[in-house]
Amino acid sequence: MKISGAEIFIESLKKEGxxxxxxYPGGVVLNIFDKLHDEKGLELILTRHExxxxxxxxxxxxxxxxxxxxxxxxxxxxxxxxxxxxxAYMDSIPMVIFTGQVPTLLIGxxxxxxxxxxxxxxxxxxxxxxxxxxxxxxxxxxxxxxIAMAGRPGPVxxxxxxxxxxxxxxxxxxxxxxxxxxxxxYDGNKYMIKQAAQMVARAKKPVIVAGGGVIxxxxxxxxxxxxxxxxVPVTMTMxxxxxxxxxxxxxxxxxxxxxxxxxxKSIQEADLLIAIGMRFDDRVTGKIDAFAPHAKIxxxxxxxxxxxxxxxxxxxxxxxxxxxxxxxxxxxxxxxxDQWVEVRKAxxxxxxxxxxxxxxxxxxxxxxxxxxxxxxKIYELTKGDAIITTEVGQNQMWAAQFFKYDxxxxxxxxxxxxxxxxxxxxxxxxxxxxxxxxxxDIAGDGSIQMNIQELATAVINKLPxxxxxxxNRFLGMVRxxxxxxxxxxxxxxxxxxxxxxxxxLAEAYNAVGLRATKKSEVExxxxxxxxxxxxxxMDFVTDWQExxxxxVPAGAAIDNMLFYEEKKKVEKKxxxxx
Amino acid sequence: MRxxxxxxxxxxxGVLSRISGLFSGRGYNIESLSVNETIDPQISIxxxxxxxxxWIVEQITKQLNKLIDVIKVVDMTELDHVEREMVLIKVSPxxxxxxxxxxxxxxxxxxxxxxxxxxxxxxxxxxxxxxxxIVELLKPxxxxxxxxxxxxxxxxEGIKKA
Numbered sequence: 001m002k003i004s005g006a007e008i009f010i011e012s013l014k015k016e017g018x019x020x021x022x023x024y025p026g027g028v029v030l031n032i033f034d035k036l037h038d039e040k041g042l043e044l045i046l047t048r049h050e051x052x053x054x055x056x057x058x059x060x061x062x063x064x065x066x067x068x069x070x071x072x073x074x075x076x077x078x079x080x081x082x083x084x085x086x087x088a089y090m091d092s093i094p095m096v097i098f099t100g101q102v103p104t105l106l107i108g109x110x111x112x113x114x115x116x117x118x119x120x121x122x123x124x125x126x127x128x129x130x131x132x133x134x135x136x137x138x139x140x141x142x143x144x145x146x147i148a149m150a151g152r153p154g155p156v157x158x159x160x161x162x163x164x165x166x167x168x169x170x171x172x173x174x175x176x177x178x179x180x181x182x183x184x185x186y187d188g189n190k191y192m193i194k195q196a197a198q199m200v201a202r203a204k205k206p207v208i209v210a211g212g213g214v215i216x217x218x219x220x221x222x223x224x225x226x227x228x229x230x231x232v233p234v235t236m237t238m239x240x241x242x243x244x245x246x247x248x249x250x251x252x253x254x255x256x257x258x259x260x261x262x263x264x265k266s267i268q269e270a271d272l273l274i275a276i277g278m279r280f281d282d283r284v285t286g287k288i289d290a291f292a293p294h295a296k297i298x299x300x301x302x303x304x305x306x307x308x309x310x311x312x313x314x315x316x317x318x319x320x321x322x323x324x325x326x327x328x329x330x331x332x333x334x335x336x337x338d339q340w341v342e343v344r345k346a347x348x349x350x351x352x353x354x355x356x357x358x359x360x361x362x363x364x365x366x367x368x369x370x371x372x373x374x375x376x377k378i379y380e381l382t383k384g385d386a387i388i389t390t391e392v393g394q395n396q397m398w399a400a401q402f403f404k405y406d407x408x409x410x411x412x413x414x415x416x417x418x419x420x421x422x423x424x425x426x427x428x429x430x431x432x433x434x435x436x437x438x439x440x441d442i443a444g445d446g447s448i449q450m451n452i453q454e455l456a457t458a459v460i461n462k463l464p465x466x467x468x469x470x471x472n473r474f475l476g477m478v479r480x481x482x483x484x485x486x487x488x489x490x491x492x493x494x495x496x497x498x499x500x501x502x503x504x505l506a507e508a509y510n511a512v513g514l515r516a517t518k519k520s521e522v523e524x525x526x527x528x529x530x531x532x533x534x535x536x537x538m539d540f541v542t543d544w545q546e547x548x549x550x551x552v553p554a555g556a557a558i559d560n561m562l563f564y565e566e567k568k569k570v571e572k573k574x575x576x577x578x
Numbered sequence: 579m580r581x582x583x584x585x586x587x588x589x590x591x592g593v594l595s596r597i598s599g600l601f602s603g604r605g606y607n608i609e610s611l612s613v614n615e616t617i618d619p620q621i622s623i624x625x626x627x628x629x630x631x632x633w634i635v636e637q638i639t640k641q642l643n644k645l646i647d648v649i650k651v652v653d654m655t656e657l658d659h660v661e662r663e664m665v666l667i668k669v670s671p672x673x674x675x676x677x678x679x680x681x682x683x684x685x686x687x688x689x690x691x692x693x694x695x696x697x698x699x700x701x702x703x704x705x706x707x708x709x710x711x712i713v714e715l716l717k718p719x720x721x722x723x724x725x726x727x728x729x730x731x732x733x734x735e736g737i738k739k740a
Binding site: 118119122123126127130147179180181182303304305308309 | 603643
């Protein structure tokens with residue numbers, strides 16, 4: 001029996017096991033939306049903006065490991081997805097985005113709500129398709145889901161002309177996909193893995209740098225086994241947080257521009273870096289010529305282009321992180337016994353000394369609400385058992401620094417693209433996937449306003465996300481750079497007079513609004529918010545002058561850091577002169 | 579250094595823009611590009627001449643391989659191979675130069691494929707250096723029009739000694 005393209009769309013998604021998708025209707029996708037009206041097994045969450053739909057699907061994908069699915073209309077509906085798609089692309093998040101398109105005969109005619117979305121998204125999708133015949137639809141959907149998940153995951157877009165959704169074809173869903181042109185390498189080269197094991201065994205000062213690939217490949221257990229067996233400390237990129245337990249004694253926390261002193265120090269002193277599922281982004285390496293000057297580098301990644309893109313590599317291993325680590329652990333245990341125990345003692349001692357020398361800190365004595373204090377309180381009250389999403393800027397860095405992520409897929413943040421407005425819709429996606437989990441968006445007063453309309457989505461769908469706004473009345477990270485590098489000339493970063501009343505705003509959306517203006521109120525506000533089974537905006541009026549430390553100025557070597565303590569010393573010195 | 583890269587791709591809608599977009603988006607250089615269907619109409623072959631140091635060329639080949647529609651990438655520069663380009667040159671020589679034009683065409687194994695009262699159109703195939711040489715020699719005779727294909731390349735097969 002022949003069925004319509006719209007029905008094929010729905011049946012194909014069911015075959016893929018899709019239960020939820022996010023979207024926004026419009027003219028050319030009406031046929032599909034009409035079919036969704038009676039559909040029980042496939043729920044579409046209506047967001048209030050297409051960008052929100054993509055971020056929500058992204059949050060859903062990061063929290064579950066399953067591909068996020070989006071359905072929007074042509075033209076503006078499609079172009080509004082671009083930031084969300086680019087966000088997912090940079091962070092290798094699997095997603096399938098369906099955009100409506102004008103009927104095939106009108107393509108190229110500048111028809112109403114026509115946009116060349118396949119052309120527009122070519123550089124920010126892993127792959128994209130324009131379906132021209134309804135007979136191809138099921139096969140294309142199958143391929144899209146496969147490509148989104150295979151190898152290094154990523155977003156895949158399918159453009160669906162209106163007539164393809166109405167034309168009919170036999171529905172045959174392919175059993176599997178075989179692409180002669182795309183065959184990722186999953187198993188690492190045995191010889192290289194053995195070489196790596198020998199290097200690890202011989203190293204005196206090794207460090208593991210774990211990235212988002214550890215989480216994407218589900219290799220946290222294998223990573224922990226490796227680190228513990230070989231007694232190697234682990235630092236994480238921002239994308240890697242949660243890939244290794246942040247509270248583990250081998251954890252050095254995050255490295256890079258706002259990384260810990262001890263993580264960055266360890267990189268600069270190390271004689272061996274074991275880079276796992278990470279890509280040596282400039283926020284991680286700082287000045288590339290001065291990065292890890294004494295270290296040999298083992299680089300494990302499923303994407304060959306990540307290897308030798310930014311840094312020289314001594315032992316490249318292309319493969320799935322989980323597969324490679326499984327073999328590496330086996331080789332380590334069988335062939336290189338614990339010969340390093342004595343050698344590493346000095347290194348462990350050194351790392352402990354660095355930890356004591358400059359721990360992660362801020363002015364805990366202050367009477368004002370310090371944003372770090374709010375993050376620490378959230379950690380304390382949840383005991384780390386929460387899914388944290390963030391916006392981008394200072395809020396994101398404090399959330400990365402002062403909350404310890406022990407489990408993968410509990411830290412959802414836009415790393416590569418750095419997209420403000422990501423956190424609230426991502427929290428909605430994660431909450432939909434895990435209705436009983438506490439999902440908290442740690443936000444800034446600037447970022448939250450970039451997708452604030454999604455509060456309506458949370459309220460209507462009864463998704464009780466919590467939003468902790470670290471409200472400093474500034475675009476804080478930019479302001480920090482202006483203070484440090486532009487002589488406190490706060491060009492267009494002061495939001496003071498126009499920051500909305502977030503409590504009233506929450507109430508206007510029929511959500512709950514709470515506010516803390518004093519440090520003593522923080523805990524009570526958090527406790528109350530966590531006890532309410534509705535979406536809550538918490539407005540924490542924080543110290544506007546607070547900055548993210550440590551900080552490596554852009555273009556400097558990563559051990560060339562600015563510290564909070566030194567700033568204080570400088571201020572004291574300045575006072576003494578006056 | 580210059581590299582000649584052969585890229586076997588699925589003969590699908592938009593594949594050329596995926597390749598050219600990759601080069602422009604990542605700031606790589608395309609010096610010449612030639613594309614055509616292979617014996618199998620589902621597959622096209624592109625010959626791309628690009629330049630860069632070893633790091634860049636390694637990235638270019640890896641990035642090309644990463645594209646879903648790319649089947650195979652071969653850096654011809656690493657292999658023993660044959661390269662060819664073709665030019666069509668329309669010359670309008672003075673009366674006294676006409677014989678010299680024809681003589682040059684013959685020396686370079688070119689063929690006159692069209693002629694009029696005032697012009698000769700000469701077709702020449704060969705390696706880049708040969709093409710450049712004939713162009714230099716014909717310039718003083720008055721080149722009216724000039725079109726040149728991108729480079730194409732094919733690997734040589736090894737010969738077993740008897």
